[in-house]
Amino acid sequence: MKLNLAQLDTILSRELKITGSKSETNRSLLLQAFYPELLLRNVSNSDDANTMREALAKGSGVIDVHHAGTAMRFLTAYFAVKPGVDVILTGSERMQQRPIKILVDALRTIGCQIEYLKEEGYPPLKIQGVVPVENSVSLKANVSSQYISALMLIGSSLTAGLTIHLEGEVTSIPYINMTKQLLCQIGIETKFDGNQISINPQTKVASQTITIESDWSSASYFYSMMALSNDGEVTLSFYKKESYQGDARLATIYKNFGVETLFKNDTITLKKKLKTVDNIVLNLVDAPDIAQTIAVTCFGLGISCNLKGLHTLKIKETDRLLALKTELEKLGGKVHITEDALFLESSSHIQPDITIETYNDHRMALAFAPLALKTSLSINDADVVTKSYPDFWNDLERLGFKFS
Structure with missing residues (x-):
């Protein structure tokens, strides 16, 4: 048009x-998938938020996120730690040109099983959900905050939680703090000190409503x-x-x-x-x-x-x-x-x-x-x-x- x-x-x-921030909405939707006790208010009506919601509801098979970069990063981490899940995560032509290697490498470090179906380092991805065997991961601090937030959002679902070591100068502090604030708000103990982020394990949270700014x-x-x-x-x-x-x-x-x-x-x-x-x-x-x-x-x-x-x-x-x-x-x-x-x-x-x-x-x-x-x-x-x-x-x- x-x-x-x-x-x-x-x-x-x-x-x-x-309507609500799509950044906060997609983080909250992922947390709600782990903790159904959460109710969300003022959810974004954007395509990206709808794509995220539909992908989480589908949960298996071929999932196409189209142009939604946040959904691609967050869902990669989410499905990778869901035991028994078998997903092909793909997107638009442009999405298949957007790098995701840093996140995939980090997830593989803790034992996740992710394969590239076309070009190395780029979607589409074949993901087989597993229980990760490690609880510590390192990645560069100046990368997209979405990689770091994706790891933070899955941290509390892991048996021993997750410690993220950031190498170099951290450049996306507001978005990391946004994720930390949401985790703390629902009762998940999270620390962000210098170049280290620690997320404690949590199997259940109290029933509550999150109002998305x-x-x-x-x-x-x-x-x-x-x-x-x-x-x-x-x-x-x-x-x-x-x-x-x-x-x-x-x-x-x-x-x-x-x-x-x-x-x-x-x-x-x-x-x-x-x-x-x-x-x-x-x-x-x-x-x-x-x-x-x-x-x-x-x-x-x-x-x-x-x-x-x-x-x-x-x-x-x-x-x-x-x-x-x-x-x-x-x-x-x-x-x-x-x-x-x-x-x-x-x-x-x-x-x-x-x-x-x-x-x-x-x-x-x-x-x-x-x-x-x-x-x-x-x-x-x-x-x-x-x-x-x-x-x-x-x-x-x-x-x-x-x-x-």
Whole structure:
């Protein structure tokens, strides 16, 4: 579906409900599979969360996670420690190009039986669930946090628990802390001290309800809209001031773009103030998912940016650094990229009526849509947003956006 967005100057003041974080949802769904006593509230309605739920319900045979990277990593670990389970875990063409060797090697270290069905180091995987024979594993600390979280989530199901030794500098602390917080919340003793994570074994937890915080990544697009809008305000729920999501840095980052965040009860209200900077330098190693949003915001405001710590973006749904460079340059931007950074020069001109390609990446569509506050543009494959935010276009319509 190609969507044409007409230019508008100001968004309407509205209140919106954002469903739960898919990162927290997928962690919680996996824990619920181990501990059925858990009830989940404010679950994400994203494709990724639905894929995770359906895969756990199926439990055997061929399981296709499509583009869902989190599901691929978490389910690999989950099925590997379920004795008697026989699963082929596969995904889209792009998923079969995304590496998983580090996680598979770690699981094999503790005795799991996993085979590659095509290229070494990549899905699809043949997994035969076993009872692991070891309770200690080591892996590099600067890898995707999803590998580390996958191991943490299965740790309490093992007879002797699990100790994870991280080698080198840890770079994904917020996501590790998110997983630790969820484990502790349901009563599983978990320690994260320096470069070592320890998870105690637990066969049962107390019956309880987990309320999943709304997705800060989804909130980022409204921060961008507010920065690019002439006026207005938007209230979003359900959000915590003391959040474990790395993307909660938005509240601080977007002060640089003149957006104020007001916390009240379980909501945040975004209000437009004056723009305060002409250049921004950020290390987003702990929050790479908001890099696209920030880059597009900077371009729309005509300011330069230097975004670092983005090495994981090259192995996402697409090579996000290259995709950003390509699409921003079509709009008139001047962009330079390296293996882990993006540099955008300041520019006062935006080329109108450009069609943005999304490369099967939901965040490309989501990040570029706010530019309609500066120019008319079109977005190809606009329904790709269902991967993380199915209600996005309906919510934009409520804010005054016009589509055809």
